[in-house]
Amino acid sequence: MRVLGVDPGLTRCGIGVVEGVAGRPLAMLGVGVVRTPADAELGARLVAIEQGIEEWLDTHRPEVVAVERVFSQHNVSTVMGTAQASAVAMLCAARRGIPVALHTPSEVKAAVTGSGRADKAQVGAMVTRLLRLDAPPKPADAADALALAICHIWRAPAQNRLQQAVALHASGSKGRTR
């Protein structure tokens, strides 16, 4: 499974592409950041983010785009920009028919470090180890985007089993327990 992770933001939008399946070593295919100048018009910044994400999608053709789920409880001054950048990422993926998966920051941290309250350094260290990199990707937004992609690869089997169970139940069939 090839997943493009997006850590959304107007100033720095982290992008990371990871390939693999749960239970096997993972491979990083690319990592980077789409930046837009803080003094540019908001509309122009959203267009620049769209162009940047389109390029990443063209280059890597992911099967899934995993985006950080934004909560409004977060830092009030940045949350609107984060929501707007995430909307552009979801729009770009959905327009191509690529499924979009959302994971919360604590789900991502728990997936890669075992703790939903891990700090940035811990996430960076685990991303480095899991992808066998020489050093943690910089900036943190890039490392977070890779963590999102890893999180999706590892959570997807459980989510799929859950969806199958729900579908079985809905169709009236008797689900087998495993």
Place this chain on the structure above:
Amino acid sequence: MRVLGVDPGLTRCGIGVVEGVAGRPLAMLGVGVVRTPADAELGARLVAIEQGIEEWLDTHRPEVVAVERVFSQHNVSTVMGTAQASAVAMLCAARRGIPVALHTPSEVKAAVTGSGRADKAQVGAMVTRLLRLDAPPKPADAADALALAICHIWRAPAQNRLQQAVALHASGSKGRTR
């Protein structure tokens, strides 16, 4: 000046097109709502909003797109969807090189009713009167989109004079007072 106002929302995105200049009677060119089903995937909803707004831009070719400025202090359960829908509207406009103007809800209310704390009914009544309609546009999102467009037409001259004054000051010239 032809302005397309957008009252952003995922379930109902209000659209209203108004033509005119400050101090003259205004004309409504169109009003409507782009709707997306609440049970659809978020990415698909954003794509549907993009398609809807693109159609309105194609039909009416506005010179400016006025979008409600979203604050994170608002209703927490809907603010993220509002931010995401507004991002799509700004993206569509900026991609075509159409300037995007943001106005807060209280600026819009103050512009059309004289009070920044007017209720929906008051805004609807004034929009009906100012555009010489037979009845208030329904739903309220459609009336709000028209109010945004009216607000922009009326505020634009003051904003332009302010920008000119700032530019004059920045260039070192001595600004004339009017």
